[in-house]
Amino acid sequence: MSRYRTAEVPVAGGDLHVGIWEPENGTADAAPAVLMIHGVTASHLSWPLVADRLPFARVIAPDLRGRGRSNELTGSAGLDAHARDLVAVLDALGIDRAVVVGHSMGAFVALVLGERYPERVSRLVLVDGGLPLDVPDELSADEVIRLVLGPTAERLAMRFASVEAYLDFWRAHPAFTRDWTPALEAYFAYDLVGEEPELRPATRYATLEEDSMDQNTGTAIAEALARLRHPTALLTAERGLLDQLPALYAADRLPDLLSAHPGITHVAVSDVNHYTIVLSERGADAVADVVRDQLALASAAVLS
Structure with a gap:
């Protein structure tokens, strides 16, 4: 029997679509x-x-509002809204506390969840995200958003005649040339909504813009990092979004970032980029190893 199932959880503005992997035994x-x-x-x-x-x-993993099969939710987005949605998911599934793992923007959401609802989080795992990004200081808020969202906005505006055409788009992406698998095809095919020949990515641009504005120009992340309430591990990928160097967290920036946040332990993951740190076998090995350790430490803390 498959461990995997899905559920719909009522939140403000509709239902959040949630993937659930139940334990194999027990x-x-x-x-x-x-x-x-x-x-x-x-x-x-x-x-x-x-x-x-x-x-x-x-393992509980929702489609955040404005993405996947949660893309029709109405109402405001932003980091606080995502945190409230995640608490609703924990409540619906009867989960008091969890080890929280966030990738990329999800790492920033994880920090805000831990800050706003500390009793629901035991430990945090940030995967190539969560710490401040390297954005030029002289840019205005609007310029920051344009810099961050430019290529993504172009993709979200595109239309695809078929699932295969969308897969071809991603096959050509430098991040995935070494790691194309059936699992990756399923991930990208799931991203599409609409009907042929007008298939489109599921993410709603307005939600994306609201989230990016909050993440990059708001105060929630700085506040959460300043008052970090939980043991936190950070994993960083060796390469960036285009499989390039420098990475999102460049090696020459990391010492200063980590010294500013001494409560965060760091694991550098080699031979992966920003995407394949979760979407490849070797990346998943590294992430799962850290999560396994964090679960053991959380359990020991409860028993002590």
């Missing part, structure tokens, strides 16, 4: 819980490879 109530939060234009299908490596855990 009952869900007795299993440790892991809440996984995807990136800015991703979905819960960012996480199957990592979930497969945690067969003893209950």
Whole structure:
């Protein structure tokens, strides 16, 4: 029997679509819980490879509002809204506390969740996200958003005649030339909504813009990092979004970033980029190893 199922959780403005991997043995109530939060234009299908490596855990991964099958939700977005949605998911599934794992934008959401609802989080795992990005200081807020969203906005405006045409678009992307798999095809195919020949990416641009404005120009992230309430691990990818150097967190910036946040432990993950740190076998191995360690530490803390 498959561990995987989906559920719809009522939140403000509609239902949030949630992927759930139940533990292979034992009952869900007795299993440790892991809440996984995807990136800015991703979905819960960012996480199957990592979930497969945690067969003893209950893994919960929603499509954030404005993405995936949660893309029709109405109302405001932003980091606080996502945090409230995630608490609603935990409540609906009867989960008191979880190890929270966030990739890319999901890492920033994880920090805000931990700040706003500290009792619902045991430990944090930030995957190539969460710490301040390297954005030129002289740019205005609008310029920052244009810099961050430019290529993504172009893709969200595109239309595709077929699923295969969308897969061809991503096959040509330098981040995936070494790591094309059936699981990756399923991830990208899930991203499409609409009908042929007018298929389009599921992410709503207005939601994306609202989230990016909050993440890049708001105060929530700085406040969460200044008052970091939970043991936190950061994993960084060796290469960036286009499989290039420097990475999102360049090696020459990391020492200063980490010294500014001494409560964060760091794991550098080699031979992966910003995407394949979760969407490849070797990336999933590294992430799952850290999550497994964090679950063990959370369990030991409860027993002590």
